[in-house]
Every structure is written in C-alpha cells, then in structure tokens.
Amino acid sequence: MTRLATKQVTLGVTGCIGAYKAVLILRGLQQAGLAVEVAMTEAATRFVQPLTFQAISGKPVYVSHWGRDADTDIAHISLAQRTDVLVVAPATANCLAKFAHGIADDFLSTLYLATTAPVLVAPAMNVEMWRHPATQSNVALLRARGARIIEPAAGFLACGMVGEGRLAEPEQVVSAVLECLAGQAADSAGHTDQSLASHHILVTAGPTIEDLDPVRYLTNRSSGKMGYAVARAARARGATVTLITGPTSLTPPAGVKVVPVRSTRDMYDAVMNHLEEATIVIKAAAVCDYRPRQTAQEKLKKAAGTTTYHIELEPTEDILAAVGARKGQRFVVGFAAETDWSPSLALDKLRRKQADLLVVNNVLEAGAGFDVDTNRVSLVTADGETIPLPLMTKDALAHAILDAVLSHHQTGRNPR
Missing domain, CATH: 3.40.50.1950 (Flavin prenyltransferase-like)
Incomplete structure (x- = not known):
C-alpha cells in the first residue's frame, strides 16, 4: 500500500x-x-x-x-x-x-x-x-x-x-x-514530512535529441514521467530540487528549478554546471547513447534508386559516469531501462559508473515501459543486493526510491 x-x-x-x-x-x-x-x-x-x-x-x-x-x-x-x-x-x-x-x-x-x-x-x-x-x-x-x-x-x-x-x-x-x-503528511506533533529538507537534489528527466539534419533526429520514447515524479516527491519532502529535463509535454512541478535541454551534450553541460550544489543526484533521464558524427545543415534528400543510407554514429557523453567520477560525498542514483538484464550485469554497470544505487526496469514488461504512469523496477545496491519492487505508480515509486536513498544516508548501509 x-x-x-x-x-x-x-x-x-x-x-x-x-x-x-x-x-x-x-x-x-x-x-x-x-x-x-x-x-x-x-x-x-x-x-x-x-x-x-x-x-x-x-x-x-x-x-x-x-x-x-x-x-x-x-x-x-x-x-x-x-x-x-x-x-x-x-x-x-x-x-x-x-x-x-x-x-x-x-x-x-x-x-x-x-x-x-x-x-x-x-x-x-x-x-x-x-x-x-x-x-x-x-x-x-x-x-x-x-x-x-x-x-x-x-x-x-x-x-x-x-x-x-x-x-x-x-x-x-x-x-x-x-x-x-x-x-x-503530518505526524501527531503537526510536523510535515521534511525528511529531505537538508538536501539539494539534482534530477534529470526525459529524453535527449540528437539532430541528423534540420528535419530528422535520433531520440527515444521516454516521456519524462519518472523523473518528474522524483522531482515532485523530493520537493514535497522538503528538498531543494533542480530538474534538468529533455523535451517533454509535462508541466514541471511547482517550486522546482527547471533547466530545459535538448541534446545529450546540453544535458551533460547542465549537470556539470549544477553538480557542485547537489548532495544527491538522481539520473532518471533516458539519454541517447549515440549521435550522428555529422549533422547535415540541409535536409538529406532521398536519391533516386538508392536502397540504403548509412549514418555514422559516435558515442555521446556518459553523464552518469562523469557524475560518478566527481561525486565526492554525493549519493548517486542511476537508471537502466533494459529489454534483457541480470543482477550481475546491473551490478557491473553500477560499479563501472561509480553509482550508489541503480534502478533497473524491463521496458518490454506490461506497465513498466515508456510513457505509462506505472513502473516495476528492481533496486541494485553497491554490495550486490537486488531488491525487486512491485508494480506501482511512478509517484509511489519516486517515494520508494527516496526512502531507499534516505535509508542509506541514515544507517550507512545499502537500502532495503
């Protein structure tokens, strides 16, 4: 419940x-x-x-x-x-x-x-x-x-x-x-839930877009709903929140500083510019892993008789790894949207990126993919524990993730 x-x-x-x-x-x-x-x-x-x-x-x-x-x-x-x-x-x-x-x-x-x-x-x-x-x-x-x-x-x-x-x-x-x-959400003494009041939380959300020409681009199906839910929940629990968001149709939560971006490079620059002030970083955005090596300045035409067209891609900036390398005392949460995964692969990713917690979901599973209001995830901790969570709304999951982060900070142990 x-x-x-x-x-x-x-x-x-x-x-x-x-x-x-x-x-x-x-x-x-x-x-x-x-x-x-x-x-x-x-x-x-x-x-x-x-x-x-x-x-x-x-x-x-x-x-x-x-x-x-x-x-x-x-x-x-x-x-x-x-x-x-x-x-x-x-x-x-x-x-x-x-x-x-x-x-x-x-x-x-x-x-x-x-x-x-x-x-x-x-x-x-x-x-x-x-x-x-x-x-x-x-x-x-x-x-x-x-x-x-x-x-x-x-x-x-x-x-x-x-x-x-x-x-x-x-x-x-x-x-x-x-x-x-x-x-x-008050206790018997009338105190509201201010469990994150001492924190500045940096949240990324939504997709990034990599332009191929003035008309076409590469992107993914992320709606931004998960990241926006995290930002909304963190703000409700007293945190100062900076939301760095790729293009979405969502209305930003009230009381949250919003930094709109478009490309992966834009998001990387924004995260690095705001990292110093953050105590917790939650990377819920689904960034593009590759971009066209060259962006055409005019629309690419379909040539008569052409049956194939080759696009050369190059890797984009690895924002989670960059944050992990500079995290200091910050707590870093990464997300992994997968179609096939195992706890060992997730743990390997978490350690390579130097994150503290990885939120993994299978986007092919009903109710857990892109552009829906629910999600079913597993939390993977740095000590190798995998904690499966049931299907729930993204707003409820946002609070569950924040509870896990708080548990880690308060006890010095990996969250349960």
Missing part, C-alpha cells in the same frame, strides 16, 4: 467545455494511488455524463441532494468529513462567485461550505470573464480564505478568443493535489 492509498480526494466539476479534462484529472489522481469521488453541478452534466465519472471512479456521482433515498447519511456532510482535499476543476465564474459569497444552492457549493479540507480551484472561462473585476475580486477573496488557485492557461479558447482562461492541464492539477497532500 502506498502512502496515498488512504487519502480521499473529492473532484468537483462545473459546467463548461473544460469539463472533459476532468475525466483525465480523475484518471491521473487514481493513477497516483488516490481514492476519488466526484461531485458535479447540474450544468456540468450537460457536457459530460455522470455515468462517465461513475464508470471510472467505481463510485456514485453526486449531483443533487435529492434522489438518494437509500442513503441515510446527509450526503454533503458525510462526503465533506471524509474528504482530504477538495479540488474543483473546471471552476466556472459562477462557481467562484458562489464559493466567495457563501451561496449554497446545489450539492457542490454546499459541500464547499461543509468541508474543512484544503480547497484547490482551477478556473476556466472566457478571457473577459476571467479578467472582470468581479471575478478577480472573488478569486482574491478565496485566496485570502486559504483556497489555492490553479491559474488558468493562456491560449485559444473554445469561444474563439485568445487569452487566459483555459483550464490548466490535467497533469498540473494532479501535481497540485499531490503537493497539497504532501503538505498534510
């Missing part, structure tokens, strides 16, 4: 075109190991049917106070009491106004008044509605009362206008919920 398995999130959905993204938010919260229930406004059901959320969550969807005769509980009160976080996404201008002024005329607005849990609100509306002084006043009032506002993005809106008002991307909303829950 993950540390999130007992957490309850209530997802509120209000009526605008962005409601379709709430389905992706629900799935993202579940993949992070959270239990989720959904409350919708009547207007939201015009965009997405409650049955969709019910089928995904496996639980009834709350729309009205009425029509649940078999339920003897006062529904909005019982749901409010078991909620650890209330996140409303999308939140319309009407929803913001109700919340700000205490109007409780439907299930969701009544739930908002009844819960003492943290509230996260992700607005979505027309740009002029968002900019209107009334809306901005309502947002300011909600902030003053402790609600976290997940700012809308700018771009092309459903109404045809361009500007801020788009619902934040699902990954950003899920990340905000996870950060909120991490802040709630």
Whole structure:
C-alpha cells in the first residue's frame, strides 16, 4: 500500500467545455494511488455524463441532494468529513462567485461550505470573464480564505478568443493535489514530512535529441514521467530540487528549478554546471547513447534508386559516469531501462559508473515501459543486493526510491 492509498480526494466539476479534462484529472489522481469521488453541478452534466465519472471512479456521482433515498447519511456532510482535499476543476465564474459569497444552492457549493479540507480551484472561462473585476475580486477573496488557485492557461479558447482562461492541464492539477497532500503528511506533533529538507537534489528527466539534419533526429520514447515524479516527491519532502529535463509535454512541478535541454551534450553541460550544489543526484533521464558524427545543415534528400543510407554514429557523453567520477560525498542514483538484464550485469554497470544505487526496469514488461504512469523496477545496491519492487505508480515509486536513498544516508548501509 502506498502512502496515498488512504487519502480521499473529492473532484468537483462545473459546467463548461473544460469539463472533459476532468475525466483525465480523475484518471491521473487514481493513477497516483488516490481514492476519488466526484461531485458535479447540474450544468456540468450537460457536457459530460455522470455515468462517465461513475464508470471510472467505481463510485456514485453526486449531483443533487435529492434522489438518494437509500442513503441515510446527509450526503454533503458525510462526503465533506471524509474528504482530504477538495479540488474543483473546471471552476466556472459562477462557481467562484458562489464559493466567495457563501451561496449554497446545489450539492457542490454546499459541500464547499461543509468541508474543512484544503480547497484547490482551477478556473476556466472566457478571457473577459476571467479578467472582470468581479471575478478577480472573488478569486482574491478565496485566496485570502486559504483556497489555492490553479491559474488558468493562456491560449485559444473554445469561444474563439485568445487569452487566459483555459483550464490548466490535467497533469498540473494532479501535481497540485499531490503537493497539497504532501503538505498534510503530518505526524501527531503537526510536523510535515521534511525528511529531505537538508538536501539539494539534482534530477534529470526525459529524453535527449540528437539532430541528423534540420528535419530528422535520433531520440527515444521516454516521456519524462519518472523523473518528474522524483522531482515532485523530493520537493514535497522538503528538498531543494533542480530538474534538468529533455523535451517533454509535462508541466514541471511547482517550486522546482527547471533547466530545459535538448541534446545529450546540453544535458551533460547542465549537470556539470549544477553538480557542485547537489548532495544527491538522481539520473532518471533516458539519454541517447549515440549521435550522428555529422549533422547535415540541409535536409538529406532521398536519391533516386538508392536502397540504403548509412549514418555514422559516435558515442555521446556518459553523464552518469562523469557524475560518478566527481561525486565526492554525493549519493548517486542511476537508471537502466533494459529489454534483457541480470543482477550481475546491473551490478557491473553500477560499479563501472561509480553509482550508489541503480534502478533497473524491463521496458518490454506490461506497465513498466515508456510513457505509462506505472513502473516495476528492481533496486541494485553497491554490495550486490537486488531488491525487486512491485508494480506501482511512478509517484509511489519516486517515494520508494527516496526512502531507499534516505535509508542509506541514515544507517550507512545499502537500502532495503
């Protein structure tokens, strides 16, 4: 069971075109190991049917106070009491106004008044509605009362206008919920999990790209999800985090210093530039091992009658080995995405790279490859021990890896 398995999130959905993204938010919260229930406004059901959320969550969807005769509980009160976080996404201008002024005329607005849990609100509306002084006043009032506002993005809106008002991307909303829950992870004395507060963690994530010509390039299928999960988990546990990331479509975690790169050489330079300040290095990026020896300045044409084309490759910089050679007192974690591996080969790699821990997975295994939200790995330690971990979400695995790192630092033994 993950540390999130007992957490309850209530997802509120209000009526605008962005409601379709709430389905992706629900799935993202579940993949992070959270239990989720959904409350919708009547207007939201015009965009997405409650049955969709019910089928995904496996639980009834709350729309009205009425029509649940078999339920003897006062529904909005019982749901409010078991909620650890209330996140409303999308939140319309009407929803913001109700919340700000205490109007409780439907299930969701009544739930908002009844819960003492943290509230996260992700607005979505027309740009002029968002900019209107009334809306901005309502947002300011909600902030003053402790609600976290997940700012809308700018771009092309459903109404045809361009500007801020788009619902934040699902990954950003899920990340905000996870950060909120991490802040709630308190012991009986009320202290949050700050187990990494004394550390500066350098994380690499995503793929690198090696250009062949102005049109084509070599890369791999890494999405960056594992590295971003590690950065998010480390930040939640109090660490100062620098995330060096290859090109991805992910939203960076809040509170993390982000250094975008493209090529393996770019990533090597960025890691070396930031290595001095780091106490822990976690190399989750899937860098290209080779690059074209020459990069064409113009697009390579297909010649008539040509059946083959040869590209000469050369090795790229070995970033993990370079970090290992300069690690000093730093703790270094490497990743190995393999299609066939053995503990002896993994241990050999770990020792050649002078790493302290190697995270190995088989990318051909279901649920453990690229661009998925789960992973199944084995941890290989410097003394030759192999520790297999079960299939879990990448967010849960990130915490498991950090637990292993902390165990090593605190006991002087290899992590278990």
